[in-house]
Every structure is written in C-alpha cells, then in structure tokens.
Amino acid sequence: MYRSHSRIPASNPSRLIKRLCNHWRHKFAVQLDEQGGVIELPLGRCSLHASEGYLDAQLETADQAKLQQLQKVVADHLERMAGDEPLVIAWKTEAGAQPAAGPAERRSLDSPSRYGTVSRVFHWLMALLIVWQFLKLGDRIAEGEHWVGETLVPWHVSLGAVLMVLVVLRIVWSLSQLRQRPQHDPATAWLVKGGHLALYACMLLMPITGVLYLVGNGYGLKVFGQQLVDKGPEIAWAASVGGVHSPLAWLTVLLVVGHIAAALYHRLVKRDDIMQRML
Incomplete structure (x- = not known):
C-alpha cells in the first residue's frame, strides 16, 4: 500500500472532520466517531483524526498513481469545508511504504x-x-x-x-x-x-x-x-x-x-x- 499524511493546523478540527464526513456520507462509506472519521473513496482510504489545534489526515491507496490525485481531492474538499479559514496542507509520503501488488494481482483482487x-x-x-x-x-x-x-x-x-x-x-x-x-x-x-x-x-x-x-x-x-x-x-x-x-x-x-x-x-x-x- 502507498500512504501519505499531513498534519493540518485548524481552529476546530473536529467540526472540520464532521463536515467532510457528512458531505461525503451520501456517496461513500463513512465511519465517524468522537475521535475522527474514515472515508472509503474510490481512489483509496482517508483517515482523519482531531487533536489540539490540528487535523491529522492519513491517506492510503493500493495504486501509487492515484495517491497524488487522492491528495488533491481530499485537500480541495477540506478547504471547501473550512470556509474562510485558510488551511496549510502539505502531504508527506511515508518512508518505507510497501510497494503495491503488481498490476495483474491488483486487478484480480477486490479493493475499497x-x-x-x-x-x-x-x-x-x-x-x-x-x-x-x-x-x-x-x-x-x-x-x-x-x-x-x-x-x-x-x-x-x-x-x-x-x-x-x-x-x-x-x-x-x-x-x-x-x-x-x-x-x-x-x-x-x-x-x-x-x-x-x-x-x-x-x-x-x-x-x-x-x-x-x-x-x-x-x-x-x-x-x-x-x-x-x-x-x-x-x-x-x-x-x-x-x-x-x-x-x-x-x-x-x-x-x-x-x-x-x-x-x-x-x-x-x-x-x-x-x-x-x-x-
């Protein structure tokens, strides 16, 4: 799997997570609790966690080519949910991420x-x-x-x-x-x-x-x-x-x-x- 994460300063990260999860709930599988949320997008999985003054976003996808696209989609929607509050979103690919399965194997298996x-x-x-x-x-x-x-x-x-x-x-x-x-x-x-x-x-x-x-x-x-x-x-x-x-x-x-x-x-x-x- 290929993964990236971003630690995003936010005045109210819990509200931001809730707004994004509710926005996508009608289209994708969403899990939301007091600690954060998980969204299963066609491109991959987005995990969100709220901490004091920060929103931690973790992305995971089986296709390396889709990781950058997933980053853009999540960042764009977070900025829309934040409204007038400017967000600084810098994605970092995790070192040592395990390579995804080969193309033929990926196609034969189910994915999110x-x-x-x-x-x-x-x-x-x-x-x-x-x-x-x-x-x-x-x-x-x-x-x-x-x-x-x-x-x-x-x-x-x-x-x-x-x-x-x-x-x-x-x-x-x-x-x-x-x-x-x-x-x-x-x-x-x-x-x-x-x-x-x-x-x-x-x-x-x-x-x-x-x-x-x-x-x-x-x-x-x-x-x-x-x-x-x-x-x-x-x-x-x-x-x-x-x-x-x-x-x-x-x-x-x-x-x-x-x-x-x-x-x-x-x-x-x-x-x-x-x-x-x-x-």
Missing part, C-alpha cells in the same frame, strides 16, 4: 474502490446463467413447445449443477475478500447486506431443491448426458423438500429484479459509482 476481476467474472457469468435458468418459466407457455423451450430449457438441470458449483466457489471467494472489498453506505448497509444474503441463499438452495425434486420423484439426475443418479422409487421427504423449488424460483426472480432496480437507481438517480464497481 471496486470489485476485482475474479469477483466480476463470478458475478456476470452467474448472472448470465441465472437469466438462462429463468427461461424454464417458459414451460408455462404452450407446454414449452416453442423454440426456447425446445433448445435452451433442456439445459436447465445441467446448468443448475454448474451454478451450484459456482455459488460455492463464489461464497468462498467473497469471504476471502470481505475485508478489502467496497463498503456499503452505513445508512442502508443493513438493507443491502440483507438483499445480498437472500440472493446467495436462493442461489444455493435452488440447485439443492432441484436435485431433491428430481431424485425424490424418481426421475434420477442426469448432468450433461451423464447419469449421476439412476431413476428409482420415489422418496417422500426429498420430494417434499424439493417442492419448494418453484416458489424459490419466483422469489429469486423478485430478488434479481430488485437488485437490477437498485443498481439502476444508483446509476440514474443518485449518479454515484456503485454500479461502476462491478463493471
């Missing part, structure tokens, strides 16, 4: 400003497969006797198996990146986390209940032409649990539509960078 390549591949690949899976709802039209029902829907079980593997891998990857990925706005974090948790639960339960439905009703399980479970007698408990597969499908549709609507709201109404993090 955006999701890395691995997370984005998981997201968009699974989004494509889930939309494909929704085509199964087309079986309700003309008993599935149409081009979609005859060419794309037959892959439903095989793609469900792929999604089950992908969602497990994605959960493992997400947990490994949890501390360094973009943070949510504290005001709505509970809602965002709840929606994501519900989506992950549905993505995991959908293929599991699908398998239980097939095996429980004696159909067996065939994936990409390979018979993994032979046809056999009905298993009542498995068929019963598998019966929630269809209601879960409709719940997943609602969650996905809500997820898309939230992303468009941030892009078109709030005009922030939330959607850009996954692009």
Whole structure:
C-alpha cells in the first residue's frame, strides 16, 4: 500500500472532520466517531483524526498513481469545508511504504474502490446463467413447445449443477475478500447486506431443491448426458423438500429484479459509482 499524511493546523478540527464526513456520507462509506472519521473513496482510504489545534489526515491507496490525485481531492474538499479559514496542507509520503501488488494481482483482487476481476467474472457469468435458468418459466407457455423451450430449457438441470458449483466457489471467494472489498453506505448497509444474503441463499438452495425434486420423484439426475443418479422409487421427504423449488424460483426472480432496480437507481438517480464497481 502507498500512504501519505499531513498534519493540518485548524481552529476546530473536529467540526472540520464532521463536515467532510457528512458531505461525503451520501456517496461513500463513512465511519465517524468522537475521535475522527474514515472515508472509503474510490481512489483509496482517508483517515482523519482531531487533536489540539490540528487535523491529522492519513491517506492510503493500493495504486501509487492515484495517491497524488487522492491528495488533491481530499485537500480541495477540506478547504471547501473550512470556509474562510485558510488551511496549510502539505502531504508527506511515508518512508518505507510497501510497494503495491503488481498490476495483474491488483486487478484480480477486490479493493475499497471496486470489485476485482475474479469477483466480476463470478458475478456476470452467474448472472448470465441465472437469466438462462429463468427461461424454464417458459414451460408455462404452450407446454414449452416453442423454440426456447425446445433448445435452451433442456439445459436447465445441467446448468443448475454448474451454478451450484459456482455459488460455492463464489461464497468462498467473497469471504476471502470481505475485508478489502467496497463498503456499503452505513445508512442502508443493513438493507443491502440483507438483499445480498437472500440472493446467495436462493442461489444455493435452488440447485439443492432441484436435485431433491428430481431424485425424490424418481426421475434420477442426469448432468450433461451423464447419469449421476439412476431413476428409482420415489422418496417422500426429498420430494417434499424439493417442492419448494418453484416458489424459490419466483422469489429469486423478485430478488434479481430488485437488485437490477437498485443498481439502476444508483446509476440514474443518485449518479454515484456503485454500479461502476462491478463493471
């Protein structure tokens, strides 16, 4: 990581920190307490601490090229928040700052400003497969006797198996990146986390209940032409649990539509960078 700091003389550093944090709270993840504040900007992290007559600002970014830009952004906004009070802001790069990861490694990992390549591949690949899976709802039209029902829907079980593997891998990857990925706005974090948790639960339960439905009703399980479970007698408990597969499908549709609507709201109404993090 690359770091720089500045010790800024200020008549009321606590008020200055509070004004800056409140100014950016609607756009970025902000933590504010009596000691200071932390702001997660797309360029990097800004930590602010108030002491007697001084405001201590610490900047941290994984990209050396963005450090100077981050310094300018923070300095400009601090001067705006200070109003008529002139501020003397001199940034000093910390000696011995550890070099950032190489370009390829940085792109693959999540960061406070955006999701890395691995997370984005998981997201968009699974989004494509889930939309494909929704085509199964087309079986309700003309008993599935149409081009979609005859060419794309037959892959439903095989793609469900792929999604089950992908969602497990994605959960493992997400947990490994949890501390360094973009943070949510504290005001709505509970809602965002709840929606994501519900989506992950549905993505995991959908293929599991699908398998239980097939095996429980004696159909067996065939994936990409390979018979993994032979046809056999009905298993009542498995068929019963598998019966929630269809209601879960409709719940997943609602969650996905809500997820898309939230992303468009941030892009078109709030005009922030939330959607850009996954692009």
